[in-house]
Amino acid sequence: MSEFWDVALVGCGPVGAFAANLLGTCGLRTLVLEARTDPHGQPRAMHLDHEMLRLLDSAGVLGSIQGVLRAGDGHVHIGADGGVIRYLGSAGQPRPYSFANDYFFFQPELEHALRSGLGRFPNVQLQLGAQVTAAHQSDDEVTLTVVQGERVSRVAARYVIGCDGASSVVRKSLGIELQDLRFDEPWLVVDAEVEGPIRFPHFKGLPESADIQRLSVMLCDPNRPATLVPGRGVHRRWEFMLLPGESPEQMNRTEVVAELLKPWLQDVPYRIVRAATYRFHGLLARRWRIGRVFLAGDAAHQSPPFFGQGMCHGMRDAANLAWKLELVCKGHAREELLNTYQVERAQQVRQVVDAAIDAGRYICELDSDRARLRDEKMRAAQLPSSAATAADLIPPLSRGVLAEVGSVDTGVGTRFIQPMVRSSNGSLQRLDQVTGRGWVMIGHSEFTEGCLSPAARAIWGHLGGKSFAIGTHLEEPEGCLGRWLETHRAKVVIVRPDFYTFGVHSTGDGASALLHLLARRLHLTSLPTWGAREVAQY
Secondary structure (H helix, E strand, O other), X not given: OOOEEEEEEEOOOHHHHHHHHHHHHOOOOEEEEEOOOOOOOOOOOOEEEHHHHHHHHHOOOHHHHHHHOEEEOEEEXXXXXXXXXXXXXXXXXXXXXXXXXXXXXOXXXXXXXXXXXXXXXXXXXXXXXXXXXXXXXXXXXXXXXXXXXXXXXXXXXXXXXXXXXXXXXXXXXXXXXXXXXXXXXXXXXXXXXXXXXXXXXXXXXXXOOOOHHHOEEEEOOOOOOEEEEEOXXXXXXXXEEOOOOOOHHHHOOHHHHHHHHHHHOOOOOEEEEEEEEXXXXXXXXXXXXXXXXXXXXXXXXXXXXXXXXXXXXXXXXXXXXXXHHHHHHOOOEOHHHHHHHHHHHHHHXXXXXXHHHHHHHHHXXXXXXXXXXXXXXXXXXXXXXXXXXXXXXXXXXXXXXXXXXXXXXXXXOOEOOOOEEEOOOOOEEEHHHHHOXXXXXXXXXXXXXXXXXXXXXXXXXXXXXXXXXXXXXXXXXXXXHHHHHHHOOOOEEEEXXXXXXXXXXXXXXXXXXXXXXXXXXXXXXXXXXXXXXXXXXX
16 A cells, blocks of 8 residues: 555546545545446436536536536426326526526536546546455554456555445445335336437426426326436437336337337437336435445435436535535544534435435326326325426435524525626626635625624634625625525525535624534634634633
8 A cells, every 4th residue: 555545435427526526626635446447338317406516516527517418497297197297397487596407418428527527636546447345444544455457456545435336335345234215116218319309299287388398207197107308419318117017128129119219209210329127216325424434326325216316416425525524634623523424414315215206106106096186186286386396305404514403494404595696807607606615604785704703713714714795795686695694584694615504693793603603513623722712612
């Protein structure tokens, strides 16, 4: 063993490659070990939401992939009678996060861009064809056994993150069990390049403004549940549920696939990219961390794809863990901070996976009478407008590195907005382009760092935090920031590096109290002596 790494990542799929870019941005010495020599050649994951674009931007890789993304307009669920039973559309609605709610991509292109981004960092090394076969922990480090061809080596790192997918070697080596959330259905997934529009039937109740070609369509048809997804460019995806008695071998046959696609592609040229059967299921690791080893992405959780959140969950894992590892590895926080990883992520993932499973159960209904009753019930509960979107299904954080979460809607734990603001040169930019990465404090027009106590300023400086006053540092034509503060009865808000709201306070002076609480939540170290005393007394 010649080199010692801050973090070793096992797996360089989309989640592992994204995590490596984030850790590179954090300045951590990062080794990435990937068993494959080339990016996966098939389009498996294909959906991102606005939060993912914001995270990709924070890692400095959004510019290299934005040109190959296709914005979508949301999701629609169609009942047994061909009418809308649930509409989660975003066309024409405000974009409080600057980006559209849904984007579609081609996975090989995304992986290539993420891997190429690693070349920016002298502190990040990617080793391809490197199979991790064993992991051993001590109090101070993790040693990985790595096989590359006929060569066996060992590498040591302070921490290890297993991003090595559903059949994770890291998870198995730790003996971590998966909790079965009791959803397991076989589906045929077909990807095709289509040289023309899909031929959709008329769906009753679809808003006139909706463009069906830009929507993900869930057909809750008891004759055969199916999903149609608009990929980027000419890429389109169909997912067909296997009916009782149908085998994967039967459904994968070319003539069967062609017959399933025929109603949608009459007289439209197309080329099949792949056809494969999968089992859509819900699984959750019982532990996401043992000692110095963490799980992320499919290694930690697997979700039915009905809301397109599988890869998004993994990227949230990486974003949550990266800034915490940065604080710990740089000696700014104690290791107790890392205990908040599963506390924060597992609950949020479980809620979304449960919602996807609930959706899967009603989508997969094969009894025509129960399907009719389902449609009646869902139509009665449907919102009169398209205000709800799939992005609204992501719940706030409720525990962890947060100020107190009470019964009043304070915005704590929610994803903070990202409106367009005017920069110093007069151009409109996204909020993050002006504030930069890291900890951010935004206050009303009279707020200044002079409102903070000396100890609070020490804490904020220790974190490299940046402060902005609306109207002074941030000129916002649409007034979204001011309305956000007013809605949550706040004068100041503190936003975490992963863009979740740590806390708010109703007075500018109250920001000092928030920072004292933040120091405790982060288990900060190395504060000036007088600052540490004051924090301890809070």
